[in-house]
Amino acid sequence: MTQDEHKEGFKGMANPSRYGIERVAYWLMRLSGLGLLAYFIGHIYETSNILRGRVGWNEFLELTQTTEGHIVLAIVIAMCVFHTVNGIRVMLGHGGVGVGKPARPDYPYDPASQNYRHKIGIYSAIILAAIAMMYGLAVMFGE
């Protein structure tokens, strides 16, 4: 990528503010995907501590029993739920399911592919993620 190409670059790709809820979902999908990847790597490292025996395992596990650890786990729950629900929506869309049918467009040209089904899917993913996160926080901090 060079200046000559005048690419918008990562800053433009990651800017969720200009193109409605669909672009927000695109951004959250990438963010939650990267977050889950980071968690997955951390999880492998965490479980590898079993090789240090029971004491080593318990020592490391205590990290997740702190306030910060609970908040991180709650965010992981939210990312997991959003990525799953929105992923199902996107997979169906990728197969051409629920994206509308071709038809002669009429002004003001509202795109049929950005229809209410997909909007409901996006808002559902966000709401379910928020509910799951709050439930997780209630369980972890309610001990």
Place this chain on the structure above:
Amino acid sequence: MAQVSDVADNQYSRTKTLRIARYNPEKDSEKQFMEFSVPVEKWTTVLETILNVKQHQDHSVGVRYSCRQATCGSCGMIINGKPRLACFTKVSELDSDVVTVEPMNNFPIIRDLAVKFERLFDTHHKIKPYLDRDDTELESDAKEFLQSPEELEQYIQFANCIKCGLCNSACPTMATDSSFVGPQALAQAYRYVADSRDKGKDSRLKIIDESHGIWRCHFAGSCSQVCPKGVDPAMGIQLLRGYMLGFKS
């Protein structure tokens, strides 16, 4: 009644600030903005304000335009942060005292607001934008290729593309991937795949079935939101992918 309307129109007349991005790749190291005061009425388009600047204040502003009626696809640019056609965007609908115009993203800049379209035309050409079949309607004893209204409906929406490049400018994949085919070309691939007269479906699908082809689209939908002709490239791309995944025959 006409007098009332005239009064209302006159009440709208005002001066707005037009910020134009200036950049000459042969001389400048970075983009700079110049501000101009321009008179606007409620029907004034952004293109008209730019032409006003060229006529009365600075004739060196570089801009490409032609038809002034959203048909030629020449005057695409970033207006207040979003890709739009300057001739199809009224200043009044922007609801802002400052109108900022910049060259479209993801296209090399020629000068100021004018960008190069070579890559868009290359990718458009790559997907074979014509009926691909051995016979032709042009032979003397041939009959025209008949098509029902229902068959026409399958692709006519996508035939409205004016190749303005706004979809490629809004696409988040185009923002980072220099080799991506882009929503314009992919939507046109669907336009011909869905045409009952076309026989080149398999070869066309093979062209876009590559690492920087259709699989790099992540259905962000920004292309469809900025299309000034209602083409809905996102729908075309997903339907095309439906063909490739076996959801459609």
